[in-house]
Amino acid sequence: MATTYGFEFIRNTAMVDANPRSYTLKTGESFKRGDLVTIDANGNITKANDTTKDNVVGVMATSISSAKAGETGPVYDEPGNIYRVSYTGADVTANTVGIGLKSSRLVDTAVVDGPLAVHAIDTNKKTMDVSIVKRLFN
DSSP states (O other), X not given: OOOOSSSEEEEETTOOOOOOEEEEBOTTOOBOTTOEEEXXXXXXXXXXXXXXXXXXXXXXXXXXXSOOTTOEEEEEOOTTEEEEXXXXXXXXXXXXXXXXXXXXXXXXXXXXXXXXEEEEEETTTTXXXXXXXXXXXX
8 A cells, every 4th residue: 555645736727827826834733734614613624534534734845843823824726726635535536526534644434524535545545536626726
C-alpha cells in the first residue's frame, strides 16, 4: 500500500492557477502540508476531521508548527483542484460522491455524506484522486 503525505495537489480541472491563498490560522494549532482544512466559528483555519461534512476551505500548502496569533498560512482553495490521498475502508468506484474523512490526512470510504468526490481510484495502492464538493467557497 502506498501512502500519501495527506492530500497531495495533482492538478486543476479548469487549468486555473493553483497558487495557494493565505488565511488566518487557528492560534496554537500545528498544520502539516497536505492537511484538509475548514474554518472555525472565529473565522480561522483549522484541520478538518472525521465529523467534517461541509465548509471545507482547501488543503494546506506548507507545514506550520503552533501558529501564533494572527499568523497566516497558504491553502490550496481553487474549485476544481484534484488531490491524491490514501484511504481506508472498502474500495469504491470513480464518480462516488460524499466520501468522508478518517482524519485531516486520510479518507474513510465508510463515512457517508462527506465533503469529497472520487475521480479515480488505485485499489492496489489504496489511493484515490478526489475533489472537494462541499466547500465553503463555491
